[in-house]
Amino acid sequence: MQTISAILALGPVVPVxxxxxxxxxxxxxxxxAKGGLPxxxxxLRTAASPDAIRAIAAEVPEATVGAGTILTPKHYEAAVDAxxxxxxxxxxxxxxxRAATESEVPFLPGAATASEVMTLMGAxxxxxxxxxxxxxxxxxxxxxxxxxxxxxRFCPTGGVTLENAPDYLALPNVACVGGSWVAxxxxxKARDWGRIEELARxxxxxxx
Ligand code: 3PG
Numbered sequence: 386m387q388t389i390s391a392i393l394a395l396g397p398v399v400p401v402x403x404x405x406x407x408x409x410x411x412x413x414x415x416x417x418a419k420g421g422l423p424x425x426x427x428x429l430r431t432a433a434s435p436d437a438i439r440a441i442a443a444e445v446p447e448a449t450v451g452a453g454t455i456l457t458p459k460h461y462e463a464a465v466d467a468x469x470x471x472x473x474x475x476x477x478x479x480x481x482x483r484a485a486t487e488s489e490v491p492f493l494p495g496a497a498t499a500s501e502v503m504t505l506m507g508a509x510x511x512x513x514x515x516x517x518x519x520x521x522x523x524x525x526x527x528x529x530x531x532x533x534x535x536x537x538r539f540c541p542t543g544g545v546t547l548e549n550a551p552d553y554l555a556l557p558n559v560a561c562v563g564g565s566w567v568a569x570x571x572x573x574k575a576r577d578w579g580r581i582e583e584l585a586r587x588x589x590x591x592x593x
Contacts, residue, residue, distance in 0.1 A: 389491040389512045392449055392471050393540055393560040395424040398550065398588040400567045401453060401542060402437075403428045409573050410437035414445040416578040417567065420585025426453040426473050426563060429460055435467040442468030451493075458484035465490045473563075475516045477501070482508045493540060497521040502534055512538045512560060519544025524552045531558040547584075550591050564588075 393399070400417050404410050404427055414425055425448050427438050434452070441450040451471035452464030461472055461484040469490060474481055477494035485492035495514040496502045498521075505513055515527060518541035522529075527539060541553050542563030553562050567584045 386489050386491070387449065387470065389471060389493050390538070390560070392424050392451070392491070393493075393512060393538070395449060396422045396589055397554055397561050397591045398422055398567060398585075399424050399426050399451075399540060399542075399561055399563040400585070400588075401426045401428060401563050401565045402568055403430050403565070404433050404437040404573075405431050407433040407436045407440060409576070410440045411444045412576070412578050413568060413573060413581065414441040414448045414450065416582040417585045418445060418447040420567075420582040421589025422567065422585045423447060424449045424451065424471075424561075426451045427469075428452075428454040429464060430454050435463055438464065438467040438469050442470070455481070457481070461485070461488065461492075473514055475514070477505060499530060499534065502530060502537055506534070506537065511536065512540070514563065515539040515541040517543030518553070518562075524549070524556065527553065527556050527558060531556065534558075547587060547591075550588070554591055 449470050452469035453473040455461050455472050455474045458480050471491050473493045475495040493514050495516040538560040540563050545562045545564040550562050553559050567588050572580045
């Protein structure tokens with residue numbers, strides 16, 4: 386099992402995917418990995434998502450598929466059963482901390498304030514999703530958190546784009562960024578895997 390630190394080091398951007406049609410999961414993951422983004426978060430927001438995770442885990446060994454939008458221990462368990470290699474939440478609860486402690490599959494909890502970060506540090510988390518990055522204060526907020534809380538590494542997600550990603554990636558407390566821009570809904574609908582590979586290539590070129 387890879388650590389969350391190793392997974393977040395696989396590329397500068399973790400694509401955040403909301404998959405409606407399970408048939409798109411494998412070619413989409415292949416295109417993203419081929420473009421240089423092997424760590425992929427599939428949100429558990431659609432009926433197709435558990436099967437999408439299962440298909441990517443089974444058929445795309447070059448990708449490291451995780452599950453996002455995990456809100457409860459039941460979600461955590463369902464995602465692990467489907468083959469998720471990491472688990473992401475927009476926030477955190479004591480129940481999710483317990484689920485993470487009992488699982489071998491690493492957890493990236495969400496935090497957006499100093500108190501939330503400190504609570505997660507108290508539960509021994511070193512890596513967190515900063516969510517929703519833009520509305521929660523963006524680059525300035527993360528830079529301000531680095532002064533009193535320098536040991537924590539973040540994956541800011543929510544409002545991150547190809548244009549503003551370099552500002553986040555330049556911060557010492559940012560491991561990588563997350564975003565949905567690398568897999569736009571229209572490109573997925575059109576099965577335009579070439580375009581998605583190109584978007585992934587441009588995102589991968591950002592580098593940490
Ligand atoms: C998420 O679903 O985790 C984020 O909201 C993705 O945000 P984005 O669509 O702004 O990249």
